[in-house]
Amino acid sequence: MPGGDGLLNHDLLPNEKGPQDACGVFGVWAPGEEVAKLSYFGLYALQHRGQESAGIATSDGSKILIYKDMGLVSQVFNEASLSTLLGHIAVGHTRYSTTGSSSWQNAQPTLGRTSSGTVALGHNGNLTNTAELLELVRERYPKVDGELARGNTTDTAVITALLTGDLDHTLEATALEVLPRLRGAYCLVFMDETTLYAARDPQGVRPLVLGRLERGWVVASETAALDIVGASFVREVEPGELITIDENGLRTQRFAKADPKGCVFEYVYLARPDTTIAGRGVHEARVEMGRKLAAEYPVEADLVIPTPESGTPAAIGYAQASGIPFGQGLVKNSYVGRTFIAPSQTIRQRGIRLKLNPLKNVIKGKRLIVVDDSIVRGNTQRALVSMLREAGAAEVHVRISSPPITWPCFYGIDFASRAELIATGLEVDEVRQSIGADSLGYLSEDGMIEATEQPRERLCTACFTGVYPIALPESQHLGKNLLERPAASNGCDPGPDSDLEAVLAPAARQEEALARLGQVPFGDPGRPE
Ligand code: SF4
Known part of the structure; x- marks a missing residue:
């Protein structure tokens, strides 16, 4: 698989990949700041969570621009590409994909239409009810378009499709209806033309934190990314919480009761040592x-x-x-x-x-x-x-x-x-x-x-x-599926x-x-x- 510059190989033995882990997500709402550059440095700090593709979407309040490609953050972006990403809202993502989904189509942020505009979304985690959600997409939107029609095979594309929403719904209202239907691990950072959103699954499996800039707000997978962009740590995004940030400020809503089950492996290996999770320094x-x-x-x-x-x-x-x-x-x-x-x-x-x-x-x-x-x-x-x-x-x-x-x-x-x-x-x-x-x-x-x-x-x-805190579909308990990733799973960055x-x-x-x-x-x- 060619890398971002078309010359580099993904790895030596494509069929012998090691474990993959969760991606890195970053979001910023900050009028007057160069949000694309903030996202670039935020993603740079999260590079260890996803090294195969990177992307940033920005909005100036009226239109969303996006740039993504295969490769490391520093391979994907340069001054020229960052300077085209204008606006005061941004969503960024670093990803590591599984075999078969190492493609530009599956890079994030994803883009989708909504009843009132466009959504750009980055996802860290993996859903366990993707097949069920895909059925729901087919039921609600029989004419498949967007990411799924363009060949995106990830659970993130399914969430993006579900965020299309009913005609009279805002993205916020649609999110509050869709989020309780998702099962598994998900930290979502998404935006439409005017608003930044952050949501974390009720178990809070993967970390997601909120930070404050002098002129805005930041959300990121790890506190280390806040440090690097000069944001001060405010708090974690709570399990089961949807945060909305726009010109009226920050609002918080609960879409599910919190039942924390943080990933212990974040402490063992995944997170940066200079990150703090649930008040405990990883180092x-x-x-x-x-x-x-x-x-x-x-x-x-x-x-x-x-x-x-x-x-x-x-x-x-x-x-x-x-x-x-x-x-x-x-x-x-x-x-x-x-x-x-x-x-x-x-x-x-x-x-x-x-x-x-x-x-x-x-x-x-x-x-x-x-x-x-x-x-x-x-x-x-x-x-x-x-x-x-x-x-x-x-x-x-x-x-x-x-x-x-x-x-x-x-x-x-x-x-x-x-x-x-x-x-x-x-x-x-x-x-x-x-x-x-x-x-x-x-x-x-x-x-x-x-x-x-x-x-x-x-x-x-x-x-x-072997004690799974979030129920798995029956088919994953039995037979060969137990040994394999779900077919439409997200796939992220490298593990130990x-x-x-x-x-x-x-x-x-x-x-x-x-x-x-x-x-x-x-x-x-x-x-x-
Ligand atoms: S602790 Fe749970 S979430 Fe973390 S790697 Fe292990 S099974 Fe996955």
Whole structure:
């Protein structure tokens, strides 16, 4: 799939994508400000939530303009394109799509007609009743047009179609009628020609915050985006709340009773460390996870190193609690992202080294504790352990700052299918053997939850426990659909391992596949990768 400049490849192995996660949304209402530029920098701060396409829509009060394309925010926009996006209202979106929906048509914001004008919409999350909603669209608007007619296959296109509304309805009235019908995880930021709207599902699965500018308002997926555009944090958009901002100011309405079930994985991996969710700093939560991990799984060692960058806060916590020195044993090339030129076969065989390179002088002869946030398929950790041994590590002890992931997510994070998750069906020691570590310890569910400082009943932990807080359609409980994303789902940005999965050598994958089939023994730490 060509990137924004037509030259770059999406990743090395399109059929071997890692987990995908929720997108990033940003909205601004600020007369007198350059709202397109504010959105650009807001999206820049949310780039980690979606790296495949980006888009911004603006309105000057009478017409909506939109620009979107495949690629990173910095690839999609330049001074020239931003300068054409005039107005005082804007909606922005960064997205990572699933296989089959990596297309311009599915990029956001989406555009749709309403009874009184136009709607532009950005969505972070994933609906669980898309099929039912699509039926409703067909019933209400038999002549399909708009995004769906243009080939958009996401749940966001279905919401956009539903926002068409009855002839005498304002967009606000239509939204209040449509929002209670949506099931699943959704943070919506949308606008018509005169008004900015923000809505969050009753469970508040994904984060969404409200900020204040001197001359206006901002809504964003994470507080870090507020910081970057100079907005002060006001509060979270409440679960089940619709916020409306126009020249009359800000209004709030409830469309459903709040039943908070925030995604615990935002604290573990997804959100930026400099973001605060439900009053808890993500960095602090991760450091605490590391401390608890040290208490739960101590081991004698010489050095604690993180898998950069996502394992760093937990590694700091582990080192603090254990008294074992913290060090950087791996150097990350920050510029190898999800979108880069496909390397030659020779370079590809270097696999993980495209992304991480060991500091041999630091790790040689040392007993290492390697801290990472999660294990999905295990390919990354296997390659990492092998690389560290090759670089001279005496022992490699892997510590994971979350419990084993054993269930898929239907609320906006596309982990590997259940069959591909290494912890499904394998005991911890079998996972240890598979990745070739001397020891392996996962943080307990209790430890993870305590570190977030959130009451257990206000969190979703389904990917660790299989207890889904929002009911799933029956068909998703059974048969092959349980292992796959819903066909018309939204699909968003990359989760843990995804960037490394993309650069792992095919040989390592083949070995993994054979091992899982029982054709070669697990756990020969000295085997070549
Ligand atoms: S299943 Fe996991 S990733 Fe998905 S919302 Fe729940 S905690 Fe988050």
